[in-house]
Amino acid sequence: MAYLTLKxxxxxxxxxxxLEVIATRLYLPLDTQGLLDVLELTKDKRRVLIxxxxxxxxxxxxxxxxxxxxxxxxxxxxxxxxxxxxxDAGVNLSRLAWFSxxxxxxxxxxxxxxxxxxxxALIMNAGQxxxxxxxxxxxxxxxxxxxxQVKKIIPDKDYFGYRTSKISSTDVVIRCGLKAEKGNDEExxxxxxxxxxxxxLKQPRQYPNAGSVFKRPYKDGQSYxxxxxxxxxxxxxxxxxxxxxxxxxxxxxxxLGHALPQDMIDLVKECQDRVKKHFDIDLExxxxxxx
Ligand SMILES: Cc1cc2nc3c(=O)[nH]c(=O)nc-3n(C[C@H](O)[C@H](O)[C@H](O)COP(=O)(O)OP(=O)(O)OC[C@H]3O[C@@H](n4cnc5c(N)ncnc54)[C@H](O)[C@@H]3O)c2cc1C
Numbered sequence: 001m002a003y004l005t006l007k008x009x010x011x012x013x014x015x016x017x018x019l020e021v022i023a024t025r026l027y028l029p030l031d032t033q034g035l036l037d038v039l040e041l042t043k044d045k046r047r048v049l050i051x052x053x054x055x056x057x058x059x060x061x062x063x064x065x066x067x068x069x070x071x072x073x074x075x076x077x078x079x080x081x082x083x084x085x086x087x088d089a090g091v092n093l094s095r096l097a098w099f100s101x102x103x104x105x106x107x108x109x110x111x112x113x114x115x116x117x118x119x120x121a122l123i124m125n126a127g128q129x130x131x132x133x134x135x136x137x138x139x140x141x142x143x144x145x146x147x148x149q150v151k152k153i154i155p156d157k158d159y160f161g162y163r164t165s166k167i168s169s170t171d172v173v174i175r176c177g178l179k180a181e182k183g184n185d186e187e188x189x190x191x192x193x194x195x196x197x198x199x200x201l202k203q204p205r206q207y208p209n210a211g212s213v214f215k216r217p218y219k220d221g222q223s224y225x226x227x228x229x230x231x232x233x234x235x236x237x238x239x240x241x242x243x244x245x246x247x248x249x250x251x252x253x254x255x256l257g258h259a260l261p262q263d264m265i266d267l268v269k270e271c272q273d274r275v276k277k278h279f280d281i282d283l284e285x286x287x288x289x290x291x
Contacts, residue, residue: 001034001037002029002030002031002033002034002037003027003028003030003034003035003037003038004027004028004030005025005027005028006023006025006026006027007024007025007026008022008023008024009022009023009026010022010023011023011026011050011053011058011069014026014050014053014069014071015050015053015056015057015058015210016052016053016054016115016208016209016210017053017056017057017058017208017209017210017255017259017264018208018255019057019058019255019260019261019264020061021058021060021062021063021261022061022062022063023063023067023069024062024063024064024065024067025042025045025065025067025068025069026068026069026070026071027041027042027068027069027070027071028071028073029070029072029074029075030074030075031074031075031077031088032075032088032174032175034074034075035070035072035075035089035143035172035174036143036150036174038068038070039070039143039145039148039172040148042068042070043145043148045065045066045067045068046067046068047067047068047070047145047172048063048067048068048070048290049070049072049089049119049172049173050069050070050071050072051071051072051073051089051090051116051117051118051119051120051121052073052092052115052116052117052120053071053210054115054116054120054210054211055116055120055126055210055211055286055287055288056210056287056288056289056290057210057261057264057265057268057285057287057288057289057290058261059261059264059265059289059290059291060261060290060291061260061261070172072088072089072090072117072119073090073092073117074090075088075089075090076088076090076091076092076095076117077091077175078091078095078099080099080103080105080180083180084138084177084178084180085099085100085105085177085178085179085180086175086176086177086178087118087175087176087178088118088174088175089117089118089119089172089173089175090117090118090119091117091118092116092117093111093112093114093115093116093117093118093121093126094111094112094115096108096111096118097109097110097111097112097192098112098192100188101185101188101189101192103180104182104183104184104185105179105180105181105182105183106181106182106183106184106187106188107131107135107136107179107181107183108136108188109188109191109192109195110127110128110129110131110191110195111133112192112195112196113192113195113196113199113200114126114127114128114211115211118173118175118176119172119173121133122134122137122140122165122167122173122176123165123167123173123288124163124164124165124286125160125161125162125163125164125165126163127163128195132160133160134155134159134160134165135160136178136179137155137160137176137177137178137179138154138176138177138178138179139152139153139154139155139176139177140152140153140155140167140173140175140176140177141153141173141174141175141176142167142171142172142173142174143171143172143174144168144170144171145170145171145172146170150174153167162215162216163215163286202248202249203248203249203252204246204247204248204249204252204254207244207246207254207255207256207257208254208255209246209252209253209254209255210253210287211252211286212226212251212252212286213226213251213252213253213268213271213285213286213287214226214251214271214283214284214285214286215283215284215285215286217229217275217281217282217283217284219279219280219281224279224281225251226250226251226283227250227251229275229278229279229281230245230251230271230275231250232278233274233275233278234274235250235270235271235274236250237250238267238270239256239267240263240266240267240270241258241259241260241262241263241266242256242257242258242259242260242263243255243256243259243263243264243266243267244256244267245267245271253267253268253271265289268285268287271283
């Protein structure tokens with residue numbers, strides 16, 4: 001059996017906000033066949049896929065037997081063939097960036113410091129500045145949980161958008177094929193180290209967090225920085241229970257150590273309400289809320 005089953009287990013180490021939440025059923029596939037086996041086994045359940053849990057908000061303290069959590073981090077084969085990289089859903093983005101450098105490939109440096117997996121990065125179209133994961137993708141293999149069949153997608157130019165993709169919520173990422181263009185090792189390494197330095201100096205890495213909470217909003221054709229809006233309405237450092245709008249970077253909400261899911265939900269709502277009231281701007285969550 002190429003998967004592990006855990007019962008009544010804490011999800012604390014499977015969500016980067018480190019919320020103490022209990023799952024009645026958690027599956028850890030060890031490889032792609034294990035993932036397919038788990039999907040078959042959980043046909044009658046609501047399935048929640050987790051990569052590294054770096055972009056999710058677990059909104060309940062307990063999830064009963066009707067929800068099956070499936071964590072993909074151990075399904076992580078990564079190979080380079082003559083023409084492309086083939087990466088399983090659970091491949092770590094940092095590993096992908098370093099592997100690309102080892103193989104003298106270009107285009108992956110921006111991923112080294114984005115925590116997460118290939119599966120999560122495809123769903124979110126993870127990225128920074130002008131770079132995003134979708135730009136690297138040749139094809140995606142998905143398990144369609146409606147037809148219970150595997151299908152292969154070749155994304156068109158509109159398939160990926162700003163922190164979004166057209167992958168349906170009923171599809172599960174199995175693996176993908178990625179571009180393999182030759183690059184310059186020195187330039188790649190310099191870029192990786194620069195991203196690391198800039199981000200570590202700017203972001204509140206001393207506390208559990210899940211990256212930017214909200215997407216950058218647009219109003220009347222103008223884009224706004226969330227942290228600037230928050231500063232203007234006194235949200236920097238504002239806290240509810242154990243959840244705090246980071247003092248260091250207000251675009252992040254951090255867990256001070258004892259946050260409950262409800263603290264996070266209340267703080268998100270307070271941020272949205274204040275920004276709506278003062279600027280008439282609707283803030284859209286970047287986090288995926290698991291209800
Ligand atoms: C410190 C920090 C910095 C960050 N910086 C950035 C940044 O610069 N840019 C950025 O874009 N993001 C950033 N993020 C957010 C996060 O790293 C990305 O969104 C990343 O892609 C999440 O990957 P994951 O594997 O953790 O996804 P998860 O959080 O596990 O999942 C995200 C979504 O994808 C779904 N999913 C996961 N795997 C699969 C699968 N195999 N099949 C189907 N659905 C799946 C989940 O159900 C969920 O809906 C940051 C997060 C942190 C903690």
